[in-house]
Amino acid sequence: MITKEYDLYKKKSDKIKALFKFSEKSVPHFWGLKGIDLKVYAGEAVGLIGINGSGKSTLSNILAGIIPQSTGEMKIDGETSIIAIGAGLKPQLSGKENIRLKCLMSGFTNQEIDDMMDDIQAFADLGDFIDQPVKNYSSGMRSRLGFSIAVHNNPDVLIIDEALSVGDDTFYQKCVERIMKFKSEGKTIFFVSHSLQQIEKLCDKVAWIHYGELREYGDTKEVVTHYKEFIEWFKKQSAADKKKYQDKFKVEQKEFNEENLKIIASERGHDASALKGPAIGKMSVLTKVLLVVMLFSMMLFGYLQLSGRSFTSIITNPSSLFSVNQTHVKEKLALENTQEQKQNNEIYYS
Numbered sequence: 001m002i003t004k005e006y007d008l009y010k011k012k013s014d015k016i017k018a019l020f021k022f023s024e025k026s027v028p029h030f031w032g033l034k035g036i037d038l039k040v041y042a043g044e045a046v047g048l049i050g051i052n053g054s055g056k057s058t059l060s061n062i063l064a065g066i067i068p069q070s071t072g073e074m075k076i077d078g079e080t081s082i083i084a085i086g087a088g089l090k091p092q093l094s095g096k097e098n099i100r101l102k103c104l105m106s107g108f109t110n111q112e113i114d115d116m117m118d119d120i121q122a123f124a125d126l127g128d129f130i131d132q133p134v135k136n137y138s139s140g141m142r143s144r145l146g147f148s149i150a151v152h153n154n155p156d157v158l159i160i161d162e163a164l165s166v167g168d169d170t171f172y173q174k175c176v177e178r179i180m181k182f183k184s185e186g187k188t189i190f191f192v193s194h195s196l197q198q199i200e201k202l203c204d205k206v207a208w209i210h211y212g213e214l215r216e217y218g219d220t221k222e223v224v225t226h227y228k229e230f231i232e233w234f235k236k237q238s239a240a241d242k243k244k245y246q247d248k249f250k251v252e253q254k255e256f257n258e259e260n261l262k263i264i265a266s267e268r269g270h271d272a273s274a275l276k277g278p279a280i281g282k283m284s285v286l287t288k289v290l291l292v293v294m295l296f297s298m299m300l301f302g303y304l305q306l307s308g309r310s311f312t313s314i315i316t317n318p319s320s321l322f323s324v325n326q327t328h329v330k331e332k333l334a335l336e337n338t339q340e341q342k343q344n345n346e347i348y349y350s
C-alpha cells in the first residue's frame with residue numbers, strides 16, 4: 001500500500017528547523033498518494049490517468065526510485081528506467097555527454113557506451129545539436145534524447161511520464177514501435193499521459209488515480225470509458241461547483257493521517273508491514289536523538305582538542321568545562337615566550 005506524504009514547509013529554513021524538532025505537528029502535510037495497491041505483470045503496459053494533480057507523476061517517480069514512498073512496500077523485478085521531459089538530463093552538458101553520463105550511471109563501461117553511441121544518436125536524430133548543451137534544446141528534443149538513452153539502456157520496466165506528448169509525429173511513431181517491441185520482449189511499461197488516444201493504443205490496463213487514491217484499475221476500455229464519463233460530468237458543473245469539488249478532495253488529502261491509513265489497511269486485509277516506510281524515509285525520533293547526541297559529541301571533542309583538556313578531566317570535574325584551562329594557558333604562554341626569545345636571539349646573532 002504505497003503512500004506519499006509531502007511536508008508543506010513555507011520556507012527552506014523551516015525544513016532545516018524541522019530536522020531538530022521532535023514533533024512535526026506544526027508542519028502542514030499533504031498526502032499525494034493515500035494507499036495505492038497495484039499488481040502489474042511482466043509484458044503488461046499500464047496507463048496512469050487522472051486529472052491534474054491526481055498523483056500520476058508522484059507514483060511514477062516512486063516506481064522509478066527517484067523519490068521514496070512514505071509507507072508501503074514496492075517489489076519490482078528488474079531494472080527501471082524513467083523517461084520524463086528532461087528528467088535526469090544535465091542542462092550544462094551536451095547531448096553526447098549526457099548519453100555517456102546516464103549510461104555510466106546505469107553501469108555500462110566506456111567501451112560498451114562507445115559501441116552504443118551511434119545507435120543512441122541515430123534514434124534521437126538530433127543532428128548537430130547532439131554536441132550542443134542540453135539547455136539549448138526544445139522540450140521535444142530533450143524528450144527524444146531521454147527516450148533514446150532510456151530504451152538503449154534496455155530496462156526491464158520502462159516508465160514514460162508525458163514524454164511522448166511533446167515530440168512530433170514521426171518520432172512518436174518510432175517510440176510506439178519501440179514500446180511495442182519492449183512489450184513483446186516481456187518488459188513492463190508504465191505510461192502516464194493525458195492523451196486517452198495514446199493510452200488506448202498502447203495500454204492493456206489502466207490505473208485511474210483520483211486525488212491520491214486508486215479510483216479504478218482494470219481493462220483499458222472499461223476504465224477509459226468511466227474516466228470519460230467523469231470528465232463529461234465534471235465539465236458540466238458550474239465554476240463554483242468545480243471548485244467546491246476540488247477543494248473537498250484537497251482538504252481530505254491534507255487531513256489524512258496514520259489512523260485513516262490503518263483503517264484502510266485493515267479493510268484491505270493488509271498486515272502492519274503495509275504501514276512501514278522505506279529505510280530512507282523520514283527521520284524517526286530515535287534518529288533525531290542520535291543525530292543531536294552525535295553533533296554534541298563532535299562539538300565537545302572539538303572543544304577539548306582546542307582547549308587542551310582531557311575527556312576524563314571533564315567527566316571528573318564537569319564545572320571545569322566552563323572555566324579557563326590555566327595549565328593549558330600557561331603552557332601556551334611559555335611556548336610563545338620561548339619562540340619569541342629564539343627569534344630575538346636569531347636577530348641578535350645575525
Ligand SMILES: Nc1ncnc2c1ncn2[C@@H]1O[C@H](COP(=O)(O)OP(=O)(O)OP(=O)(O)O)[C@@H](O)[C@H]1O
Pocket residue numbers: 006007008030031032050051052053054055056057058059
Ligand atoms: N514536492 C511536493 N511537495 C508538496 N506537494 C507536492 C509535491 N510534489 C507534488 N505535490 C502535490 O501532490 C499532488 C500530486 O502531484 P503530481 O505531480 O503527482 O500530479 P499529476 O497527476 O502528475 O499532475 P499533472 O497531470 O498536472 O502532471 C499535487 O497536488 C501536487 O501539488
